[in-house]
Amino acid sequence: MEKKTCPDCQEKLPSHKTEETGLPAAFLRFRVSQMDVTYGGGIVAGGTVVKWFGDLATELCIRYDGDEGLLASYDLLEFKRPVHAGDYLEFTGRITKVGNRSRRIEMECYKVLAPDPDRGPTAARVLPEPELVARAHGTVVAPKPKA
């Protein structure tokens, strides 16, 4: 997929191909719901964030292999900021290396909008810069080719 530009703001829209390598890239964007909250203070569990990384990893594998693949390991998992209900998250990820059946993946999660409860129960704001919330590096494995 060619890189596209938003006709309104001229910002680069996410591409499904990494420019440098030509390997697949993927993108998820959504609002965190009250139903995603596990902990006090309206905080989302790290395991839920990992589930969302898994959805992105699955898309990467589908784009490369036409198969969901299986997640074999994470060798890096970092939680940098808490996630709350009402946050808008953007996940970006890419395949960085292709083995025989292994595909190395790197993914980040950014918060771009957040609730602003000091101004009122429904107030929210656009963050001046996307805030890095979590990172994950790992390996997905494609199925054995049919004999």
Ligand SMILES: CC(C)(COP(=O)(O)OP(=O)(O)OC[C@H]1O[C@@H](n2cnc3c(N)ncnc32)[C@H](O)[C@@H]1OP(=O)(O)O)[C@@H](O)C(=O)NCCC(=O)NCCS
């Ligand atoms: C992932 C899994 C399919 C690999 O098993 P396998 O097919 O026997 O793997 P193999 O030993 O033949 O290795 C295949 C490739 O995966 C790589 N690999 C296997 N396990 C790995 C691990 N834990 N970490 C990184 N790479 C791994 C191998 O190095 C090899 O790479 P290559 O093809 O580039 O040479 C298997 O361990 C599995 O089913 N795990 C459970 C997966 C799962 O349920 N994930 C959660 C839901 S998605």
